[in-house]
Amino acid sequence: MxxxxxxxxxxxxxxxxxxxxxxxxxxxxxxxxxxxxxxxxxxxxxxxxxxxxxxxxxxxxxxxxxxxxxxxxxxxxxxxxxxxxxxxxxxxxxxxxxxxxxxxxxxxxxxxxxxxxxxxxxxxxxxxxxxxxxxxxxxxxxxxxxSALRTRKKSGKYISSGAPFGYQKDPADHNHLVIDPNTAPVVEYLYSLAEEGLGLHRIAKRLHDEKVLKPCYYKKEMFGRFIDDE
Structure with a gap:
């Protein structure tokens, strides 16, 4: 060249x-x-x-x-x-x-x-x-x-970018989690099924049959980047 x-x-x-x-x-x-x-x-x-x-x-x-x-x-x-x-x-x-x-x-x-x-x-x-x-x-x-991350962890601060299913970040403090009223009932339902003795596959089938929304549905609503027609 x-x-x-x-x-x-x-x-x-x-x-x-x-x-x-x-x-x-x-x-x-x-x-x-x-x-x-x-x-x-x-x-x-x-x-x-x-x-x-x-x-x-x-x-x-x-x-x-x-x-x-x-x-x-x-x-x-x-x-x-x-x-x-x-x-x-x-x-x-x-x-x-x-x-x-x-x-x-x-x-x-x-x-x-x-x-x-x-x-x-x-x-x-x-x-x-x-x-x-x-x-x-x-x-x-x-x-x-x-060092700064370790200090925040030791003080009980939540430092991940997203909240786990069933929780949401506190609007007043993004390093603190609060219960998500929209998804917490699903988590409670999962635990109740497990207490009944149902295994993972039976729980998954129950949720599917009852058309319980997947976690990705809520992420799609919040972030607009998850697509799942089912």
Missing amino acids: EKDKKVTALYCRLSKDDGSAHESLSIRTQKAMLMEYATRNGFGNCQYYVDDGYSGTNSDRPAFQELLDDIRDGKVATVITKDQSRLGRNHIETGTYMEIFFPEHGVRYIAINDGYDSNEQSQMDIAPFRNIINEMYAKDTSRKIK
């Missing part, structure tokens, strides 16, 4: 390992920054590759894998990210891409905020240290998130 027809890859990434989702890290802000930089510096044929909600601690990211495939196919001339941590937070993997994979495929890599440009040899010395710091930051953030 002719060089002037190759893609300028603008890669964006955001996830929990980046800490709080500040506006300065948002995908929208990253896109605007990368496009402004590319336009100002004469990079054409720009294409976004976006991983929203994927950790940088490994390379198992859909858009990133697509980018790597395009590089292998010779479609990419330059990769630009906001900083090195957008490329990844595993210092060994990120360093391998920067120092081996990109050069082997003739790809120029630029990390704007870090002032890194692979065409400038002087920048190679500090880059590995930034990658190590980025990995340490991700691990520290992960520890803090896990």
